Amino acid sequence: MARMQSPSSINTFKQCPRKYYYRYIARLPSKPSIHLVRGTIAHSVLEDFFDYSDRQSDFRTGLLRHALQLLEKHWAENEKELLALDETPQEIAAYKEETQLMIIRWTQHFLERLELRMRAGLSFQEAFKTLTPKREEEYRDEELNVRGYIDAIQEHDGVVLLDYKTSKKPEITAEYRLQLGIYALLYLRRHNKVPDRVGIHFLRHDELLMEVNDELLLDAQFEIEQVHMMTRSVDISDYPKQESPLCNWCDYYEECFGKRP
Ligand code: SF4
Numbered sequence: 001m002a003r004m005q006s007p008s009s010i011n012t013f014k015q016c017p018r019k020y021y022y023r024y025i026a027r028l029p030s031k032p033s034i035h036l037v038r039g040t041i042a043h044s045v046l047e048d049f050f051d052y053s054d055r056q057s058d059f060r061t062g063l064l065r066h067a068l069q070l071l072e073k074h075w076a077e078n079e080k081e082l083l084a085l086d087e088t089p090q091e092i093a094a095y096k097e098e099t100q101l102m103i104i105r106w107t108q109h110f111l112e113r114l115e116l117r118m119r120a121g122l123s124f125q126e127a128f129k130t131l132t133p134k135r136e137e138e139y140r141d142e143e144l145n146v147r148g149y150i151d152a153i154q155e156h157d158g159v160v161l162l163d164y165k166t167s168k169k170p171e172i173t174a175e176y177r178l179q180l181g182i183y184a185l186l187y188l189r190r191h192n193k194v195p196d197r198v199g200i201h202f203l204r205h206d207e208l209l210m211e212v213n214d215e216l217l218l219d220a221q222f223e224i225e226q227v228h229m230m231t232r233s234v235d236i237s238d239y240p241k242q243e244s245p246l247c248n249w250c251d252y253y254e255e256c257f258g259k260r261p
Contacts, residue, residue, distance in 0.1 A: 002145045002228040007179035010146075010227045014178075015246065020231065021239035022252040030251040034095055037081045039166050042203060043136075043151065045070040045103055046164055049110075050132045059124050060111055067107045071100060102166065102203035109206065130156040139186035146224055150183050158196035160209065161187060170205035177210075181220030184212045 003009075003024065013020040022028045048070050054062040075082075075096060082092055110131065117127035133152035140147035152162040161183045165176070172180070180198040187195045194217070199209035210216075233239075241256055253260055 003231055005146050005224065005227055005231075007148050007182045010182070010223055011175045011178060013227050013231060014175075014223070016242040016244070016250075017230070017239040018236075018241040018256065019250060019252060021236055022255060024231075025234055025239075026236075028252065028255070032081060032085065034082075034085050034087050034092070035166065037078055037085065038095055038099055041071070041074045041078055042099055042102060042166055043164055044074045046106065046151070047135045048074075049107075050128075050135065052128070059114075063111065064104065064107050067103050068100065071103050075099075099166075106201070106203055133162070139183070139190060141186055141189055144185070144189065144224060145228060146182060146186065148179075148183055148186060150187075152201075153187075159187070159193065161195050161198045162201050162207070163199075164201050164203060166203050168204065170200075170202040170208060172200060172208055172210065176200055177216070178220060178223055180210070181216045182224065185217050185220045185224075188217065 009020065009024050012023060023030060045067060049063075049067055052063060052066050054066060056062075057065070085092070087095070113131055114124075114127050117130060118124060122130070131154070133154045134150075135152055137150050137153055138147065139150060150161050151164050154160040154162065161180065163176070163179065163183070180200070184195050184198050187193070195212050197209045198212055198216075199207055201207045230238075247253055247256065250256075
């Protein structure tokens with residue numbers, strides 16, 4: 001039977017079939033990285049951000065304080081994972097500072113959109129509600145055998161599916177495009193409606209959106225079918241190594257090439 005795939009497993013296979021084998025078939029552990037832990041923390045902050053209930057403070061100050069308090073809370077909750085990383089305490093502190101800037105930037109972006117709606121006549125509560133997305137929604141399609149968690153689904157003024165990224169470069173790469181295409185396909189199959197746009201909110205930069213068209217959906221369907229077909233075997237020899245500069249950061253370098261130089 002075909003294995004349940006996700007945008008991440010499909011992209012792993014496309015990057016290197018051997019890596020897919022180690023991660024999803026042999027189930028070798030992967031080492032947590034600061035980028036992964038920090039990404040999880042930032043996602044949790046943005047997920048909880050919309051549970052805002054302060055009605056006393058000025059909303060600009062209140063929302064910014066709320067976002068930064070959430071960052072403190074989630075950073076503290078992940079302290080054990082952060083301390084287990086290879087980074088020094090000084091390096092971890094620098095990452096925290098950088099994450100604070102990302103959260104401030106994201107909140108400012110949110111405030112701009114909020115105030116735009118308020119200037120158009122909505123109250124704070126109404127404007128906040130229209131900007132509150134569905135969050136971390138699981139889409140699981142048993143027939144396609146694919147599942148994914150969509151970070152934010154905005155359903156006011158058209159449907160927009162968003163993923164948050166902490167990447168340095170604000171660019172929708174082929175990998176991100178495929179992830180978004182899979183989300184759009186999952187959404188279409190569940191709701192019988194094509195989402196209007198999909199995109200990435202780059203937390204260091206801004207939001208990049210793209211229209212959903214047939215090409216995006218068909219490419220996603222094609223890649224899903226290809227990966228199902230190519231991953232039926234559990235024999236390592238069916239999963240060739242795809243050497244690239246990315247090997248230097250791969251968790252399975254030693255399985256492939258022995259001790260690191
Ligand atoms: S080290 Fe390179 S070849 Fe080996 S699994 Fe990782 S990416 Fe693939």
